[in-house]
Amino acid sequence: MSISGIMQLRQNFFIIILFFGMVLSGVIFLNNIQNSCKQQKIEQVVIKPKWKQKTFGLRSLPGLLYNQASVLVGSRTDVASVTPWSAPIIWEGTFDPILIDSIYKQHNLTIATTVFALGKYTRFVKDFLESAEQHYFVGFRVHYYLFTDQPESIPEVKIGEKRNLTVLKVQSLKRWQDISMSRMEKLEKLIENELANKADYIFCLDIDTKFYGRWGVESLGRLVGVIHPWFFDAPRDRFTYERRPESQAYIPAGEGDFYYAGAAFGGLLEDVHQLTKTCREKLLIDAANSIEAVWQEESHLNKYFLLNKPSKLLSPEYMWRDINEKADQIKVIRFSNVAKNYAEVRPNP
Amino acid sequence: MTLLRQNFIIILVFFGMVLSGLIYLNHNQCRCNQKMKEQGIINGGTDETIHPRKSRCNQQITEQGITNLEWKQNTFGLRSSPGLLYNQQSALVGSRTDVASVTSWSAPIIWEGTFDSTLIDSIYKQQNLTIATTAFALGKYVRFVKDFLESAEQHYFVGFRVHYYLFTDQPELVPEVKMGENRSLTVLKVQSLKRWQDISMSRMEKLEKLIESELASEANYIFCLDIDTKFYGRWGVESLGRLVGVIHPWLYDTSRDKFTYERSPKSQAYIPAGEGDYYYAGGAFGGSLEDVYHLTKTCREQMSIDAANSIEAVWQEESHLNKYFLLNKPSKLLSPEYMWRDINASAAQIKIVRFTNVPKNYAEIRPNP
Numbered sequence: 001m002s003i004s005g006i007m008q009l010r011q012n013f014f015i016i017i018l019f020f021g022m023v024l025s026g027v028i029f030l031n032n033i034q035n036s037c038k039q040q041k042i043e044q045v046v047i048k049p050k051w052k053q054k055t056f057g058l059r060s061l062p063g064l065l066y067n068q069a070s071v072l073v074g075s076r077t078d079v080a081s082v083t084p085w086s087a088p089i090i091w092e093g094t095f096d097p098i099l100i101d102s103i104y105k106q107h108n109l110t111i112a113t114t115v116f117a118l119g120k121y122t123r124f125v126k127d128f129l130e131s132a133e134q135h136y137f138v139g140f141r142v143h144y145y146l147f148t149d150q151p152e153s154i155p156e157v158k159i160g161e162k163r164n165l166t167v168l169k170v171q172s173l174k175r176w177q178d179i180s181m182s183r184m185e186k187l188e189k190l191i192e193n194e195l196a197n198k199a200d201y202i203f204c205l206d207i208d209t210k211f212y213g214r215w216g217v218e219s220l221g222r223l224v225g226v227i228h229p230w231f232f233d234a235p236r237d238r239f240t241y242e243r244r245p246e247s248q249a250y251i252p253a254g255e256g257d258f259y260y261a262g263a264a265f266g267g268l269l270e271d272v273h274q275l276t277k278t279c280r281e282k283l284l285i286d287a288a289n290s291i292e293a294v295w296q297e298e299s300h301l302n303k304y305f306l307l308n309k310p311s312k313l314l315s316p317e318y319m320w321r322d323i324n325e326k327a328d329q330i331k332v333i334r335f336s337n338v339a340k341n342y343a344e345v346r347p348n349p
Numbered sequence: 350m351t352l353l354r355q356n357f358i359i360i361l362v363f364f365g366m367v368l369s370g371l372i373y374l375n376h377n378q379c380r381c382n383q384k385m386k387e388q389g390i391i392n393g394g395t396d397e398t399i400h401p402r403k404s405r406c407n408q409q410i411t412e413q414g415i416t417n418l419e420w421k422q423n424t425f426g427l428r429s430s431p432g433l434l435y436n437q438q439s440a441l442v443g444s445r446t447d448v449a450s451v452t453s454w455s456a457p458i459i460w461e462g463t464f465d466s467t468l469i470d471s472i473y474k475q476q477n478l479t480i481a482t483t484a485f486a487l488g489k490y491v492r493f494v495k496d497f498l499e500s501a502e503q504h505y506f507v508g509f510r511v512h513y514y515l516f517t518d519q520p521e522l523v524p525e526v527k528m529g530e531n532r533s534l535t536v537l538k539v540q541s542l543k544r545w546q547d548i549s550m551s552r553m554e555k556l557e558k559l560i561e562s563e564l565a566s567e568a569n570y571i572f573c574l575d576i577d578t579k580f581y582g583r584w585g586v587e588s589l590g591r592l593v594g595v596i597h598p599w600l601y602d603t604s605r606d607k608f609t610y611e612r613s614p615k616s617q618a619y620i621p622a623g624e625g626d627y628y629y630a631g632g633a634f635g636g637s638l639e640d641v642y643h644l645t646k647t648c649r650e651q652m653s654i655d656a657a658n659s660i661e662a663v664w665q666e667e668s669h670l671n672k673y674f675l676l677n678k679p680s681k682l683l684s685p686e687y688m689w690r691d692i693n694a695s696a697a698q699i700k701i702v703r704f705t706n707v708p709k710n711y712a713e714i715r716p717n718p
Contacts, residue, residue, distance in 0.1 A: 012354065019364065023364065026371075057591070057677050058454060059676060059678075062676060068604065068625070069452060069626070071596060072447065072448055075453075076443075077446055079441050081443060082450045083438065084444075085465070085469050086587060088451045088456070095454065100455070227440055233439070257437070307428060308428055308429070309429055315440070329441060
């Protein structure tokens with residue numbers, strides 16, 4: 001090889017080495033940026049579970065016909081149809097079912113619905129499910145989640161198209177108060193693990209109940225509470241809130257909007273997750289302080305709703321005393337407790 | 350030079366380009382993550398770090414779609430401060446028995462007495478909101494700016510962060526108005542227009558563009574108001590909602606077939622007899638940025654179609670607004686207290702006049718009849 005040939009080669013070598021040197025430093029540089037960026041991302045607060053996207057407006061179909069509502073005449077003059085924070089209160093006559101069904105049908109919704117049937121309470125499942133199939137979100141997609149300690153005792157119930165039932169086995173518990181309170185944690189976990197991407201709304205209902213009238217999309221909202229059937233015309237100082245300051249559920253006299261029923265609440269997955277998580281945490285703190293709120297998780301629910309106002313309230317039509325009981329303002333009984341012998345059906349007094 | 354050397358140089362240049370490309374991309378990624386961080390995808394309390402969101406941001410950059418605007422997150426619940434005291438409201442006695450306080454699709458209608466201002470101020474103060482507020486003052490309408498802004502500073506979202514956007518063709522004529530803390534005014538110059546109808550209608554497009562380019566990640570809510578008006582009473586957080594319409598002050602006690610909807614089937618704003626919920630005022634509407642963006646975009650598109658068909662709706666963009674609200678129900682309605690006829694006009698149901706048209710000589714002030 002000639003000398004100039006060797007020089008050429010050496011030059012080439014240098015060029016190559018220089019080039020690789022640049023590449024190397026470039027790669028190191030990039031990696032640094034990458035790392036600091038990732039660092040930022042990780043430090044960055046909270047990336048929450050991916051909730052199913054809520055992008056609905058209230059789209060109405062062109063050409064849909066229904067009566068005009070007056071601006072000056074409320075449809076119900078014997079009840080309040082809105083709260084002081086402008087959340088609607090749903091009573092018969094305050095909504096147009098044709099209009100709202102048409103609005104919500106466009107959204108392909110899934111409504112998760114949870115109930116707990118432990119011990120002798122499994123006897124209520126059949127009526128609950130059969131009546132729900134008749135009245136509850138008819139025509140919409142509903143997924144029931146039934147928690148029970150005796151899956152084999154669950155009867156076959158014919159469930160409509162687009163609706164299904166998942167039975168989840170849980171441990172038996174000895175005290176009915178514990179059964180009641182443990183629901184919060186089960187719900188929190190269910191939402192986290194199962195529902196986050198699958199349902200749009202969730203309702204959590206008591207099982208010892210039955211549907212007698214329409215329960216539909218008028219009940220949907222971000223955070224929904226039901227006014228307790230025994231306290232809707234009581235002054236707030238008669239509400240059976242937890243009154244001991246030692247409990248996390250404590251609400252002092254002079255405070256409180258409504259007394260909400262623990263037997264029915266619901267809303268968006270995200271909001272109900274926050275509710276169940278908070279209640280579960282507060283129940284735990286109380287337990288650690290050896291205190292049990294007067295109405296168990298219902299007391300904690302009421303505390304939660306005091307500090308986190310529901311965006312919609314359902315009247316006691318949606319959680320009534322008994323099908324045979326009447327009250328002037330209750331024009332339709334939609335969902336009600338069923339008569340039972342508490343001494344016989346509960347595992348403990 | 351030998352072929353080999355040439356090849357070497359080519360390869361070198363190639364790798365150099367690849368490298369700078371990589372550096373550029375990564376820089377973008379990082380900026381993107383930066384943006385995500387600034388957006389604050391912040392949850393109200395859960396502290397779970399699950400599956401970092403993968404490349405949604407990159408997707409945005411590559412997709413170049415208007416549909417991928419990053420809206421400021423409205424993740425609020427209605428959190429109330431512990432210990433706040435206010436009267437109990439009965440479930441059986443409505444606070445107003447002379448008016449409807451809810452629509453047939455369960456949207457609240459806001460009247461004096463139907464809300465507790467102490468309570469809701471306390472709820473919304475926790476949310477660090479920004480309310481964008483737009484007005485247009487072209488031609489002689491610039492004379493209304495002073496009263497509008499001064500009265501707004503007295504009554505409109507007092508104590509909250511408000512950013513006014515004033516569109517005008519004569520920025521030099523906009524007077525100095527003292528603004529409270531946390532309140533600002535941006536003056537935007539626009540072209541003059543010869544017809545008042547065109548001035549009115551062009552607002553939709555300007556609003557659409559404003560939201561797209563400026564507001565999407567800066568404000569939580571927006572209200573779009575007429576300028577020939579004045580505030581006389583509280584206009585506060587009770588008016589906030591996803592999509593908010595105001596019931597027209599002249600048409601709240603009327604049957605739907607008397608509403609001045611556009612009645613020609615040739616127009617996109619057409620509403621046939623027998624349909625319609627309320628007649629909404631074009632002088633005030635609002636809501637979340639995303640929803641108002643969709644509204645203004647749709648109205649602008651529909652007006653374009655009408656123009657192409659040589660038709661102008663009877664009440665210009667107000668007709669299109671009404672069509673929009675028929676098909677996209679507002680989530681909240683404001684009573685005519687929020688857009689009244691005149692401070693000196695009264696009506697039994699109007700217990701307080703909050704915002705109203707001011708008297709004017711239309712012949713003198715409009716650029717055309």
